[in-house]
Amino acid sequence: GAGVSQSPSNKVTEKGKDVELRCDPISGHTALYWYRQRLGQGLEFLIYFQGNSAPDKSGLPSDRFSAERTGESVSTLTIQRTQQEDSAVYLCASSSRAGALYEQFFGPGTRLTVL
């Protein structure tokens, strides 16, 4: 079946503008994660949704960042009043109860450039 998809694949915006990034998880996956990867760095956890539970927002770097998820499907990550330090690849992952690890499957990411 299809993997995790993200759109857009690339986004260039001007400082101060708002951006919305979209993630379509694998069908049936109840958990969805957002990570940020700055150039030459590892992945930094942002937020995690699991079913109907309250999301774990502990990784959001500021109140300019927010995310929503509709049921167990699409999620959007919104960054308001973008800053140059927000430039990064934003990766989405989803997981299910299959297997012992509840493996996270990653999408290809959205490359955000803030000018």
Add this chain to the structure above:
Amino acid sequence: QKEVEQDPGPLSVPEGAIVSLNCTYSNSAFQYFMWYRQYSRKGPELLMYTYSSGNKEDGRFTAQVDKSSKYISLFIRDSQPSDSATYLCAMRTGGTSYGKLTFGQGTILTVHP
């Protein structure tokens, strides 16, 4: 200090070499230890995982975890040019089976023919 430290390299080896990649960590609550491989402009893919301490082997790849030293390793035998990628270690705590991953910085590996 970061929770997970990984030497970013870059690492360049000839084809057929044995490659050793390592991470150290500070959080003793980590119980699941993973290695992801990331090709350029792609999302990471899970390569191997280990629960708690011990070794795990899968083909040319061996993962080792030493919880007493808070140190994990990935060995690649008979390295191939197709192994050229960024290798990321990742960890999470036990308890709930879902949960955020904490990643190392990633090591860039190039295997040249």
